[in-house]
Amino acid sequence: MLNVLIIGNGQCGNRILDAINKQAMNRGSSAKEASGGLAKYISKHKYHSNVQTVAINTAINDLKEMRYTKAKDRIHIKNLHGVGANRTLGKEVFEQQKGTILRNIEERGNFDVAFVITSASGGTGSSFTPPLIDELKKVHDFPIYAVVVLPFREEGTLYLQNAAFMLKELRDGPCDGVILADNQYLKSIGGNVQDAYDGINAMIARRLIFLLDSLDSEMMMVTDLGDFKTVMKGGAGLATIGYFRPESEMPIRNVIQNALSPRGLLFSTDVYKEAGRAMIILKGDKKYLGMDDVSAEVEKLTGAVGHVFKGLIVENGSLPEALCVLTLNSAEELESLYEGAVTAIGIEKDKKDRVKKKKELESTFMTIDGMDPEY
Numbered sequence: 001m002l003n004v005l006i007i008g009n010g011q012c013g014n015r016i017l018d019a020i021n022k023q024a025m026n027r028g029s030s031a032k033e034a035s036g037g038l039a040k041y042i043s044k045h046k047y048h049s050n051v052q053t054v055a056i057n058t059a060i061n062d063l064k065e066m067r068y069t070k071a072k073d074r075i076h077i078k079n080l081h082g083v084g085a086n087r088t089l090g091k092e093v094f095e096q097q098k099g100t101i102l103r104n105i106e107e108r109g110n111f112d113v114a115f116v117i118t119s120a121s122g123g124t125g126s127s128f129t130p131p132l133i134d135e136l137k138k139v140h141d142f143p144i145y146a147v148v149v150l151p152f153r154e155e156g157t158l159y160l161q162n163a164a165f166m167l168k169e170l171r172d173g174p175c176d177g178v179i180l181a182d183n184q185y186l187k188s189i190g191g192n193v194q195d196a197y198d199g200i201n202a203m204i205a206r207r208l209i210f211l212l213d214s215l216d217s218e219m220m221m222v223t224d225l226g227d228f229k230t231v232m233k234g235g236a237g238l239a240t241i242g243y244f245r246p247e248s249e250m251p252i253r254n255v256i257q258n259a260l261s262p263r264g265l266l267f268s269t270d271v272y273k274e275a276g277r278a279m280i281i282l283k284g285d286k287k288y289l290g291m292d293d294v295s296a297e298v299e300k301l302t303g304a305v306g307h308v309f310k311g312l313i314v315e316n317g318s319l320p321e322a323l324c325v326l327t328l329n330s331a332e333e334l335e336s337l338y339e340g341a342v343t344a345i346g347i348e349k350d351k352k353d354r355v356k357k358k359k360e361l362e363s364t365f366m367t368i369d370g371m372d373p374e375y
Helices: 010-026 031-035 060-064 087-106 124-139 157-172 183-189 193-215 225-232 252-259 291-305 332-368
Strands: 003-009 050-057 074-076 113-119 144-150 177-182 238-244 275-284 308-314 321-328
Touching: 003 010, 003 124, 010 050, 010 060, 010 113, 010 124, 010 144, 010 193, 050 060, 050 087, 050 124, 060 074, 074 087, 087 124, 087 157, 113 124, 124 144, 124 157, 144 157, 144 183, 144 193, 157 177, 157 332, 177 183, 177 193, 183 193, 193 225, 193 238, 193 275, 193 321, 225 275, 225 308, 225 321, 238 252, 252 275, 252 291, 252 321, 275 291, 291 308
Parallel strands: 003 050, 003 113, 050 074, 113 144, 144 177, 177 238, 275 308
Antiparallel strands: 238 321, 275 321
């Protein structure tokens, strides 16, 4: 059994972590049983692995909003109400409080793998995640992957520049790989804003639980943590995840194609042009897992990316599902984000320059303080 650590940093990370725990609670339970306000105390998370979850935040209200994550698994960095999207302040706070955070994690035992979930654009999550991974890697040799949610491109200049600097710090540090999700996908989910956020949180949660289950299960054709680590070492240190499950019977070839399409991926990419390595894990009734069809799609992807690990999980009576982990050699969408970040940094600098000039003008007016007009 794998020992897995999942950390949710900041508001976005907390909410995705709560969605993961919600899905783990719902296994074998009715929606009513799992949805009550006391669910986090009286229900049990039903993970296939030994999973420890930790939520970290400087804003107590964000932690209070969590419904499915146990109170003992929440760390509030006290005397603060968030860091206001200021990564410089966030780093200072982390340095002051890292002892408390690291002790809480150490008390949970040893792990085989860890995932740190966060937004790239906010304050607490984007500032805490790179140094937290740095500190953990100083004393542990298990792989640590960051699951990073990118902002809407129109969310504002501060968020764009935060995302750019945070991703650079992760790439430059000891993080073993960055799994990208993108809030641009919210636009396709529809509904009101809250429903949209809940939708993408559930999408990420479903993929991560499927991945963990797959790495810790008996398969017809095995993929394991070692294969996942090999996949994540490919490409440019960036990855994303695709997933698809039809609502009715569908050939496995179409299921795989949907998982690799924009509707299945968490990040916008052409997998046949930008991916470097891949892992495909298929689950369902044996009648759906025809090897000829599976091999045809795997060979097609292998021809483009070079190497594809594949695993099959037989689950009697279940519709087919496909999960794809893809590392990226390049990412056109990320290049576009960085271009926007450069523009955002310029805009913020111009604002500061204008404020500086305004202050200089104010000092000019102050030269007549204490004087009276002479007529």
